[in-house]
Amino acid sequence: CRCRALLSRPARALRARRGLAAGPEMHFGFQTVTEEERREKIYQVFENVAKKYDVMNDSMTLGIHRVWKDILMHKMNPCPGTLLLDVAGGTGDIAFRxxxxxxxxxxxxxxxxxxHHQNLSWQEIFESYQKDKFNSLGDSQVVVCDINREMLKVGxxxxxxxxxxxGLSWVLGNAEELPFDDDKFDVYTIAFGIRNVTRIDLALQEAYRVLKPGGRFLCLEFSHVSNPLLSRLYDLYSFQVIPVLGEVIAGDWKSYQYLVESIRQFPxxxxxxAMIEDAGFFKVDYExxxxxxxxxxxGFKL
Structure with a gap:
């Protein structure tokens, strides 16, 4: 099995950890913390919310996150035979799509x-259909990689x-140090995950490394509203409603307070x-x- 072969290889995960010292200060929402503290806090956030993650996504976005993910998939437009790595994809939404x-x-x-084979006999048509039926993905595979065990468990x-x-595999792994060899995947996706990566630059470098030449990077993430009026309304909803929903539905105000704060801190x-281009990608754009x-x-690895 191509997938087992991929995952059984000892990846270059044993290479020296890069830039992971606890020294530099960074943001956890609006708090200033060390790099290691941020890692631990974010891990705890997703461990806390894993079981209610999908319900909260529907509640916070009124279900619109489903449309956003569908748009991402249509933008990808994968064909049979595509090998996809979905990072921070613990609950499987992108993988299932x-x-x-x-x-x-x-x-x-x-x-x-x-x-195009209407002149075939019924027996020939049946045999052809049965053969293709048992290879419904055309050798396509998706590997879901997430750093959080609870998120993977839910997925x-x-x-x-x-x-x-x-065609579906689950791997425990860090976006900043992926447990895969170079030039392995046709597409790399990260949906609502890169904002929670401690070192975005390292995650982007890893995305570039594991993609094949010609491979595509796709990132779906909360961003910034340019219209001042809409921005104020969005802030009002985010800070006054989302943490309350978190408390009512998931019993966790703080995790969802972090969520809305982290969006404001995100580039x-x-x-x-520019960061994606700095990682080596070409034809970088956004919608x-x-x-x-x-x-x-x-973006593309050329």
Missing amino acids: FINYVRAVRQRQLQRKLK KQKAQHLGYSE PQEELK NLNFGIVAIHS
Whole structure:
């Protein structure tokens, strides 16, 4: 199995950890903390919210996060045979969409194939259909990588409940030091995760490293609203409503207070674009969704 071969190789994860000293000060929301404190606090946030993560996403965004993720998938437009790495994808939303998308493409391919072979006998058509039926992803695979065990646990439970198993793997790993060899993946996605990475520059370098030449980087993340009136309304909703929802639904005000604060500390669209370019990516651009509440950044490893 191609996927088992990929994961069984001892990755270059044993290389020296880069820049992980606890010295530099950085932000955890509006707090100033050391680098190591930030790592620990963010890990604790997602350990606390894992079981209610999906419910809170629906509540906070009124379900619009589903549309944003669908747009990301259509922008990716994966074909059968694509190998996707979804980083910080613990609960599986991007992975499941990827599988559904590729299956739909495969189904359309099969229908076109049968349409062009109308002179085949019923037996030949049946055998062809059965053969393709058992390879519904066309050798596509998605590897979900997340640093948080609880998030991965929730994702695996969802996958089992929804019947996803083919072409799907779960790996515990750090975005800043991915446990994969160079030039392995066709596409790298990170949805609502890069904001929680302590060293974004290292995560971007790792994304570049593990992508094949010609591979694509896609990042979906909360961003900055440029319209002053909408920005004020968005701030009002974020600071007055989201932490309350966190307390009511997840019993956790502080984690969702961090969430809204972290969005304000995150680099704006142009700054993140420059960081992606600095990591080596070409043809970097971004698309604002809902007036910049979120943005999709894209780049290629050439």
